[in-house]
Amino acid sequence: MDIRDFFQKKLLPVSVFLYMGSSLLAQDIVRYDLYAKDTVVTYAGKEKRAIAVNGQIPMPTLTFTEGDTAEIVLHNLLDEHTSLHWHGVQLPNKEDGVPMLTQLPVKPGGTHTYRFPVKQNGTYWYHSHSGFQEQIGMYGSIVFLKRPDDPAFRKGIDDLPAVSLTLSEWTNVHPHQVQRMLATGNDWAAIKKNTVQSYGEAIRKGHFKTKFVNEWKRMEAMDVSDVYYDKFLINGQEESQLSEFNGGDRVRFRISNAGGSSYFWLTYAGGKITVVGNDGNDVVPVMVDRLIIGVSETYDIVVTLPVDGVSYELLATPEDRSGFTSVFVGAGIRQLVSRLPRLDYFEGMKMMNEMMKMNGDMHDMGMNMSLQQMDMNAVMYPEFSKQSSMDGMNHDSHGVISNELVTLNYGMLQSPHKTILNPDIPVKELRFELTGNMNRYVWSMDNKVLSESDKIPVKKGEILRITLYNNSMMRHPMHLHGFDFRLLNDKGEYAPLKNVMDIMPMETNVIEFEANTEGDWFFHCHILYHMMAGMNRVFEVGDYQNPLLPDKTKAYKHLQRESNMLHFMAQNDFATNGNDGEAMLQNARWSLGTEWRLGYNNRHGYEVETHFGRYIGKMQWLMPFVGFDWRYRKMGKDEHEKNLFGQVNKKDNRSAFSLGVVYTLPLLITIQAEVYHDGIVRLQLAREDIPISRRFRAGFMFNTDLEYMVELKYIINKNMGVRAHYDSDMGVGVGFSMNY
C-alpha cells in the first residue's frame, strides 16, 4: 500500500484542520515498520554480505508531512547491535539514534520505537550509527513534505514531481578491513586506483622534483579520497532510467549523499542545474553547471528535459573520478554528459608542496580561504586547462570566456527567509582546528581524538558560534546532530541553514546556532573512516536526563573506546634465507610492535625486537619507546662484534632492554636511537615502501652495529607480494611476503 498516497488523499485535510485548530489535539501519526536483516549482494561480481531493510538497499524512503508525528519501529533481525539516526532532523535527544550517546544499542532480536514530531520540511536521510552498517546498506532517504498552505510553499518548485536519489558506494573489501588497512598504511587502494604516484611515474612525467619535495616534506602520495570502491550507486543501482518523464518536464531531485567517504560531482546532460534546497532547507534558486555534494549532505535540484524523445543523463562522479553512476531522466535515445577526466595528481602534489610547511601545518599564503569558493583541487582538473585552450582557438576576439563552468559553492547559498539569531541571547564562542595525518590515519580536532576529550558543556538557550579551521590535508564534511546552523557567508541576515559543512584544507568557516534543545549532540566528520578514527566531539546542552541511558558516564566511556579501536597488522616474508616479519597492535596514540628475523640455522641467527611506544604531536613523527631485544647467532658471516662507537656488542645470545625514540625525517626516513641497559647505543636509519613503480617498492636499513639490509618488493595483491632482499646477517633471500 502506498502510505504517502493514502496520507495525502485522506489525512491531509484532517491534519490541516487540526493544525488550524489546536496543536494540542492528537496529531497524525505516520508509522513505518523497518526490518533489518542480513542479505547477500553481488554489486561487484562477488557475493558479499550486506544489510537490507524491508528487503531493500537503500532502506525504504520515508515520507511525512510537516506537522505529523513520525513513529518508526526498528526490528533488529541481525546477529549484531544496530541503531538508526535521523540525519538533519530536529528531535528530542533520546530519538537521535546514536548508540551509547542517546540510547542503548538495539540488541539482536530486539525492537526499538523512534517517535518524534516532524517540525521541518525538506530532504533528509537516515542511516545506522552502529559499527560499519551504513557502508553495507543501512541508508535511506527521508522526505518531509511542505504543507500546501505553508506561506513558504514555492509554486513551480514545491509542486514539481520529485524523485529521491540516494548516492552511495560499494567495496568488496569489508569496511572494517578498509579501516584497518587505512590505519596500517596499506596502499592497495592507490594501486587499484592507479594513484600510487611512484618515482617511476614522476620521472616519466617530468615531475621528479615535485615528488622529491613532497617526500622531503614527509607526505605520502596525495589523493582526494583514500578508499577504493568497486561500484558507485544511485538508489542501489549503477545505472537506471526514469522513463515516466517527457520533453518539457521539470523534475525535482532530492539527493542525499549516503557514501561512506566519497564526495560526488553532479552534472546533467540537459543543461543547467537549478539548486533549490540544501540539507533540508530551502535556498534561493541558483543555476549552476555542476555541484559537488559532500558526504552526508543533501541537495534539492531541479532539471528540465529540453526535448521529447530523449532521456538525459544525470551523472554522479566521485571526487577521485575512479568511476561514476547515472540516472537517465526521460524516455528515448540517451543523451550522455561528458565524463570528468582523470585527475592530474602531480599538479595537486605541486600545490600541496607549496601549501605545506615543514612542520606539517598548512599555509594558505594569505588567501583567507572559506566556503568552497576556491577549490585548490582545481589544479588537478584537466577539463579546465583543455577548456581554456579551446576557448583561445574559438573566441579570440571577444575576450569573453563563453563556456566557463559555473560551479556551486557555499558563498552562493542564500536562505529565502531571514535566519539571523536574536542578538540579545548570550553567545559562547568556540574554535576548533581540524587536525590529522595521513601517515597513521589519525583524525582529530585540536589534535585530540574523542577518547581524549570530555563532552563540551553548553547552557541551554545560548548561542554557540563555532569557528572551524581545517589544518589538515583532507576536506571534512562536519555534521552537527539535532540542529541546523547558520553558515556565515556574505548573505548576512539570509545566511543559509545547514547541518553539514564541508570544509576544505586551509579554509576557515564560522557557524552559529541557538542551542535550544537539551541533550548530548554529536558533532563529527561524516567521512565514516575519519569518524571512526576519532574526529568527533559531543556538545552537552543543559542537564538532560535521558530515560534510555541511565548511566551516561559509563556509556560515554564506551563511545570513546569505540572511536579509538585497536587495530592489528602483521607481515612475514617466507624467504629462502629465513623469515622476516613484524606484527603491530596500535591505536591513535599507542603502538606495540615486534619485528623478527628468523634464520633457518644458527649461523644466520634469530632476532626479535619488541617496542612499546607512544606517538607524539599532530603529525606523529616522534615515538619514544621502551624495547626488549633478543638475539642468538653463531658467528660466521659478516662478523662485527664492535659497533661504530667501538662498543663491543655480542651477537650470540643477547637479551637487552632499551629506551629509545623513533623519528620520521624528511623523505620519510625513520631514525631510531636507543640505549640498552648495558650502555650500548644503537642508531638506525630505515625507509620502507619507496614507490618505484605502481607495484614495486624498495627499502633499506642500516645501523651502527654495522648491520644493513636492502629490499625490493613486488605487490601482487592486498595481502601478498614477492620480495628479494640482501641482509648482512642472512645474505640474499627471495620469498613470498604475506601481510594482514
Place this chain on the structure above:
Amino acid sequence: MKSRSNILMVIAVLLSHINGFAQIKHAKTETINVSGRCEMCKKTIEEAGSSKKIAEVKWGSKNQLATLVYNSEKTNPDEILKRIALVGYDTERYLAPDDVYAQLPGCCQYERTLRPASTSGHSEMEMSHEHIHSGSHQKTSQESSLPQNEVQLQAVIESYFSLKDALVRSDVTVASEKATALIAAIKAVDMNQLSAEEHPVWMDVLKSVTERSEIIAQSAELSRQREAFALLSDEIYKLVKVSKQETTVYYQHCPMYNNGKGANWLSKESAIKNPYYGSKMLTCGSTTEKIESSVKK
C-alpha cells in the same frame, strides 16, 4: 627479398585478422547506426568501441553503420555504443555529449541526424545566444555615445582588458596580438585631448606602459608575458583612477603570484578570473578596490 617480406606481411595481417575474430568467444554480431564523416572518424569510432578480446567494431562512412562483434558473456552493445558516444559520435542509442562533439576536428563535424529535433520553443542554447547578441549591441551603442576625450584612454583600457582576458585563458598568441593592439591604442592617444587630471598621469606612465606592452607583444612565453603584465597593471591602475570609467572597474589582487609577493590586475567583473595562473587557479584572489563608473547611463 622484398616480395618475400610482403608475403610475410600479408600472412601476418591475415593471421591477425583471423585471430581478431577467433579471440572473441561467445561472439554475437549486431549492426547499428553510428554517425560520422571521414576516415579520422572511422579510426576514432573503431578504437573507442573495440576492446581487446571482448569487442571489435567496424564502421563504414558510406552507410553510417557500425558492425559490432562482441563476447556476449562479457559485454553488450550498450557498453560499446556508450564508449563511442563518449568520444563524440552519436549512435542509435546514445547521443554524444555536446561539448565532446564540439571539440571534434572540423573534418569530423558530422550532421547530428540521430538527435530528435527540438519540439516546443527554443532550446536554452539558442536563447542564450540571443542574449549575448543583444548584450553586445548595447555595448557598442554605449561606446559611441562617449565624449571624444574619454574614448582616448578608454581604447587603451579596453585593449588592456582584452589582453587580460587572453592571459586568463593562458593564450600566448592572442595575448601577443592584444598587446600589439594595446600599443596601437597608446600611439593613437592625442595628449591634447586629455583632461587636466589625466594629462600628468599619462605622461608619467606612457613610457613604461609602452615598454611592457612591447615585451608582451614580442614574447612567446606565457611567464614572461605575465611578468610584464603585472607591472603594466600597476600603471593602468593609475590611469583608471584619474580617467572617467564607462563601467565599474575592479582592482583585484592575487597573493600567490611571484612566490607570494603578489600581483594586481583590473577587471570589469567582480568575479575573480586570475590572469596570472589562468584556469589552474582561476578563482584565486580578491577584489581590493571597486572603482565606480562615472558615466551616467
